[in-house]
Amino acid sequence: MQGIQPVTYVFAARALRDFADGFVAILLPVYLLALGFSPLQVGVIATASLFGSALLTIVIGFLGAHFDLRGLLLTAAGLMVATGAAMSAVNDYLPLLAVAFAGTMNPSAGSVSVFVPLEHAMLARESSDLQRTSMFARYNLVGALAGAVGALAAATPDVMTRLGLEQLTAIKLMFVLYAAVGVLGGLVYVRIPPRPASPELQKSTPLGPSRAIVIKLAALFSLDAFAGGFVVQSLLALWLFERFDLSLSQAGVFFFWTGVLSAFSFPVAAWLSKRAGLVNTMVFTHIPSSIALGLAAFAPTLPLVLVLLLVRAALSQMDVPTRSSYVMAVVTEAERTAAASFTSVPRSLASAASPALAGALLAASYRAWPLLICAGLKIAYDLLLLLQFRHLKPPEEC
Template identity: 30%
Template sequence: MATKFLVKALEELGLVSLWSSTLDVKLLCAQRFVRLFAYGGSTLILVAYLSELGISKEMIGLFMTLTLIGDTVISLVLTLFADGLGRKAILALGAALMAMSGVVFALSTNQWVLLVAAIVGVISPNGNEIGPFRAVEESTLAHLTPTANRGDIYAWYSLIGTAGTAVGMVTSGWAIQYMRSNLKWDVLRSYRMVFWGYAIFGIIKFILSITLSKNIEAEKKPAPTEDTETAPLLGDGSEEAETKKSYFRSLIPDISAESRIIVVNICILFMLDAFGSSLAPQSWVTYFFHDKFGLGEGKLGSLFFVTSIISAISMLLASSIAKRLGNVQTMVFTHLPSAILLALIPIPSSLPVAMLFLILRACTQSMEVAPRSAFLAAVVLPNERTAVMGVINVAKTSAQSFGPLITGVLAQHGLFWVAFVTAGTLKAIYDIGFLAIFVGHKTYDDRAEEERLAEEEESLREGEDPDER
C-alpha cells in the first residue's frame, strides 16, 4: 500500500517521467541550470555594476533596451536556422559566446564594448531567457519526449532553471559580501569576479552542449523527387541558382497556414505580457529593494533565493493541476494573482510588507511556465516547433526591449512605482485575453488522439459479427 502511494506521488510530481527520460533530456536540463545560475548571479548586480561605472539610470535603461533589441535579431537568425544547421552546433556556439561576454564584462569599463558583449553573449537584464537557447531546447525536449510526459518534463526543465537562478543569486550575493567584508575588496573588483564566474559557467555549458548525441537533431525533410518521365533532358541553365536558393530555403521550416494564425494570436498576447514583465525585470526589482530599503547584496541574494525556490516548487503543482484543468486554465488561474501582487509591491513603505507581496507573488509567478510550454509544443506541428518557438521568443524579446528604458526614466524621476503598477495591469489583461481566445482550443495532439480513438472504434465495429449487430 505504501509503495503504491509512493509511486503515485512520484508520478504526480513528474519524477517518474524525468527518471525514465533519455540522457539527452537530462543534459538539456543540466545546461539550463548552469545557464540560469550564471544569469541569476549577474542579474543581482547588473544595475548596481553599471551604476558603479558612472552610468546614469536612464543610460542603464537604454543599455538594457539595446541589449534586448540586439538579442532579438540574433535569436531570430539562430532559431530559424537551428534545425537546418544543427541544434547541437547552435547550443555550443551560444555557450562559447556566453563565456566570451563574461570575460569582456570582467575586463572592460566602456559601456559600448559592454553593450556589444551583452548582445552577442546574451547577458540577461532580467535573469530570464532572452537568447535562442530556450526555443531550441524546448523544441528538442518535445522531440525527445512522448506527448503524455511532456508536461512533467517541461515542469522539471522550468523548475531546474528557476532553481539555478535562485542558487546563482544567493551565491553571488554572499560571495560579494564575503569579498567586501573579509577580503576588503572594493565594490567594482567584487562585481567583476561575478562576471569571471559567468565566463566559467559558459565553458561548463559548452562542454555539456558538445556531449549531446545526434538524437537531438531535427528529422531531415525528404528532398522532393522529380518525375523522370516528364523531366527535360537538357537543363535551362538555371540549375545552379535554383540549387543555391533551395539550399538556404531548406534550412527554414515551412509553417502551415493554420499554425500561422495561432502563432500571430499567441505572439500578440505574449508581447503584451512580455512588455509588462520588462517594466519590472529582476535586475530593476533587486535594485528597487537595494535603493528603497537599503538591502545589501547578501540579504538581497537570500531574499531572491527564497522567492526563486518558492517559484520552482510551485511548478510541480502546476504540472499536476494542468492534468486536471488543462494547460490554458492552469496558465491563467495561476498567473493572474501574481500579476495583481506585482502591482502592489511598491505601495508599502515598510520592508516586511513589500517582501510579503514579493514572496506571495513568487507562489504563483512561475506556475504557468510548464503548461505554456506544453501548450505551445502541442499547438503546432512537430517540424514547426523550433522555428515557431523561436519566433515567439523573438516577439517577446522585441516587446521587452523598451520596458527597461521606460523604467530607467521613471526611476530617475522618482516614479519607480508606476512601472510596477503598469506591469501588473498589463499582465492581468494578458491573462484574461489568453483565456478568452484559447479556452476551448483543440491542439494538433488533441485532434490526433481523437482521430486515433475514432479509427479504433471504427475497426471494432467492422470486426463485429453482422448477425450480432
C-alpha cells in the same frame, strides 16, 4: 537510454546557465552604478541585452529546422563565454552597451535567451504528449532552483570586500565566473549525441500550417513580456536598493527565496494543468500574482513588500512550463523550433522596450509606476489569452 540522455544534458546545461544568470541579474545594476552610470543608463543596457537576444533568436528560428540542435547550442555556449570575458574587461558605457546587445547576458534571470527555443525543441522531440508538460515543469524547476542558488552567489562580492578586495574587482571576477560557466555548459552540450535534421525537416518551411496560431500567441506573449520588462530582476533589485536601501546580501537572500518558490510552482503547474487544462492554469494563476505585484507598489514597509513579492513569485511563473508545453503541442514537429523562436522573439523585443522606460520612471522618482504598469498589462494579457485560446486544446486534453 538514448532518449533520456539528451534530456539529462539539457537539464544540466539549463542549471549551469540559470545559476550564472541568477547572480548576473542582481550584480548588473550594482556593477553599472559602481561604474558611475545612472538608473536610466542601466535600463538602456537591459533593453539592449533583451533586444539583442531577440535578434539572435530570430536567426535561430530559421536555422533550427535545418541544422543539428546540438551544434547550435554549442555556438550559443561559446557566445556566453565571450560575453562574460568582455563584461569583466570593459568599463566604458558604449562598449558595455555593445556587449549587452551582442552577448547572452540576461537581466531578467528568466527564460529570455537564445538557448531556450533550441532546448524547447529538443525536449519536445524527446517526450510524448502526456509527458510533455511534466518534462517542461522539471526543466524549469531545475533552472529556477539553480537561479535561486545563483542569486545567493550574488552576495559573493560582499564577502570578497570584507577580505580586502575592491567591490568593482570582485564583481568583475563574477563575470569571469559567468564565462567559466559558459565553458562548462559547452562541455555538457558536447555529450549530446549529434542528430542532424531529417531531409523532410530540412525541406520544410519554418512555419507552415500553424502560422496563424503562432502569430496570435506571439502577439499575446509580447504583451505579457512588455509588461514583465518593467520589473525584470535587475530593475526590481534596483527598486529595492533605492527605496529600502537593501544590501547585496539581503537582496541575494530574497531573490534566492523567490527563485525557490518559483521553482516549486512548476511541478504544481504541471499537476494543475492535468485537471484544469493548460490555458486555464496559465490564466488563473497569473492574475493573482499581478494583483500582489500591484499591492507591493503601495506597501509602506519592507516586510510587507517582500511578502507580497514572494506571493507573486509563488504564482507568476506557473505559466512558464504550461506556456512552453502549449506552444509545442499546437504546432507540428517540423515547426517546433520556429514556433518556440517566433513566440520568443516578440517577447524579447517587447520586453526590450520596457526596461528603459522603467529606468526613466525610477530616475524621475515615479517608483510605483513600473510595478503598477506591469500588473495592469499582465492582467489584460491573461484575459485576452483566455478569450482567444480557451477552445484550442492540446492533444492530451482532446
